[in-house]
Structure formats: C-alpha cells, structure tokens
Amino acid sequence: KICGCGWKSILQQPYWQVVILFVVLLPIVIVLAMPSNVHKDFNLAGIPLQIGDWTGQDIDVSKRDYDMLSPDDLLMRQYTNTKGESILLYIVVSVENREAFHPPELCYDGAGSQLFEERIEEIDLGGKKPFSKIKAHVMHIKIKERDELVLNWYMAGTMVADNFYLHQLNFVIKQIISHNDPAAMIRVSTPLVKGDITSGMEKEKRFLRELSPFLSQHLFEKKEAKTTNCG
Numbered sequence: 534k535i536c537g538c539g540w541k542s543i544l545q546q547p548y549w550q551v552v553i554l555f556v557v558l559l560p561i562v563i564v565l566a567m568p569s570n571v572h573k574d575f576n577l578a579g580i581p582l583q584i585g586d587w588t589g590q591d592i593d594v595s596k597r598d599y600d601m602l603s604p605d606d607l608l609m610r611q612y613t614n615t616k617g618e619s620i621l622l623y624i625v626v627s628v629e630n631r632e633a634f635h636p637p638e639l640c641y642d643g644a645g646s647q648l649f650e651e652r653i654e655e656i657d658l659g660g661k662k663p664f665s666k667i668k669a670h671v672m673h674i675k676i677k678e679r680d681e682l683v684l685n686w687y688m689a690g691t692m693v694a695d696n697f698y699l700h701q702l703n704f705v706i707k708q709i710i711s712h713n714d715p716a717a718m719i720r721v722s723t724p725l726v727k728g729d730i731t732s733g734m735e736k737e738k739r740f741l742r743e744l745s746p747f748l749s750q751h752l753f754e755k756k757e758a759k760t761t762n763c764g
Contacts, residue, residue, distance in 0.1 A: 577751060578608070581747060584744055591608075592621075619723060622721055626716070634701075647674060670696065683720065684741075687719075689716040690703075690714035690716070
C-alpha cells in the first residue's frame with residue numbers, strides 16, 4: 534500500500550508536474566486547434582448613412598493599410614450634422630486575427646500628433662447589453678494646428694475593454710470559448726472648438742447613443758435561422 538505521504542512525494546516529482554500541466558493544457562490546445570465555424574452575421578456596410586441628424590460619407594481605406602490589418606471587415610466613415618459638427622467613425626472587425634487591432638496612440642504617434650491628456654471614462658449609451666454602459670479610452674490630441682478628442686474601446690464577443698492589452702487577453706478567451714464570435718475596435722474622433730473638451734465629449738456621446746443600436750444589430754446580434762413549415 535502507498536500511504537498519503539507517498540502519493541504526495543510522487544506528485545512532487547518533476548515528471549508528474551509535467552504530466553499535470555499537460556492534462557490541464559490539453560483541452561485548451563484541442564479547442565484552439567479546432568476549425569472555426571465563422572459566422573458572417575456582422576455587416577459594417579449595413580450601418581446606415583443616416584443616423585438621426587447625422588449624415589455619413591464613406592472614406593476609402595488604402596489597399597496598403599487594409600492589407601496591413603487584414604481585417605474581416607472595416608469601416609471608416611465621416612458623419613456630419615446640420616449644425617456643421619463632424620464625427621469620424623472607424624471600426625475594425627476580426628474573428629481570428631489579433632493583429633488586426635493595435636493601440637490607437639500608435640497611429641497618432643506615427644502621424645506626428647501630440648498627446649495632451651489620456652483617461653478612462655464610463656459612458657452610458659442606453660439600449661441593451663453589451664452596448665448599455667462601456668468604459669472608453671479617451672485621448673485629447675493635437676494634430677498640427679487642430680485639436681481632436683478621440684474615444685475608443687474594444688470588444689471580444691461581448692467582453693468590453695478600454696485597454697488594448699486587456700482586449701488581447703479577452704480575444705484569446707473568446708477564441709477558447711467561441712471561435713466564431715467577432716471582435717472589434719470602435720473609435721470615434723471629433724475636432725475640438727477652442728479646445729473645449731466638455732462639448733466635444735458631449736457631442737461624441739450624443740452620436741454614440743444614436744449609433745449604439747446599429748452597432749449591436751450589425752456586429753453582435755446573431756440572426757436566428759429561418760425555419761420552413763412543411764405541409
């Protein structure tokens with residue numbers, strides 16, 4: 534007979550630690566190796582050009598930039614309203630490619646912008662989850678002579694993150710749990726009038742509240758399979 538201390542001694546051996554680690558990691562490896570069943574329910578082009586008082590116009594993305602990201606879908610669109618206010622909407626979607634996402638500050642650093650302020654802000658968008666309340670990453674930047682307020686957040690399935698690195702972790706978890714759920718980066722930016730961050734933030738919040746139902750509809754709501762009645 535082997536007493537309890539004997540088993541404890543055996544389990545402390547290096548090779549048993551390797552076996553235990555293998556047993557723990559094997560299910561994860563199997564899930565990641567499974568072929569994905571990607572659904573294509575998301576459709577960024579379906580987000581309407583007219584959203585409330587805002588009218589959108591698509592902006593072409595260069596082939597070089599598109600190839601560099603290799604997303605499953607991408608939208609860049611400029612919205613303006615009757616007051617002459619403008620919002621730039623940028624969305625990147627990918628089901629499997631984590632390299633489609635990157636911290637937005639890298640883009641602005643490359644464009645020679647200057648970062649004045651950076652913070653996290655909770656935004657109540659109304660509507661249903663996961664677009665009811667979000668925490669967004671906010672940046673006040675200066676590009677040449679123009680001040681801009683940039684707001685962005687990430688989603689992996691229905692997991693929301695304001696931080697790029699947390700999003701990357703969420704992306705891995707999403708792939709383990711569900712291969713076919715899309716992940717996305719949503720970003721809006723607007724020029725600031727006389728550096729007024731408060732009014733710029735209110736403008737972006739108004740736009741996002743009107744945009745929110747369409748994000749939910751065209752990104753994360755899976756369409757129910759149609760059934761046919763025989764007879």
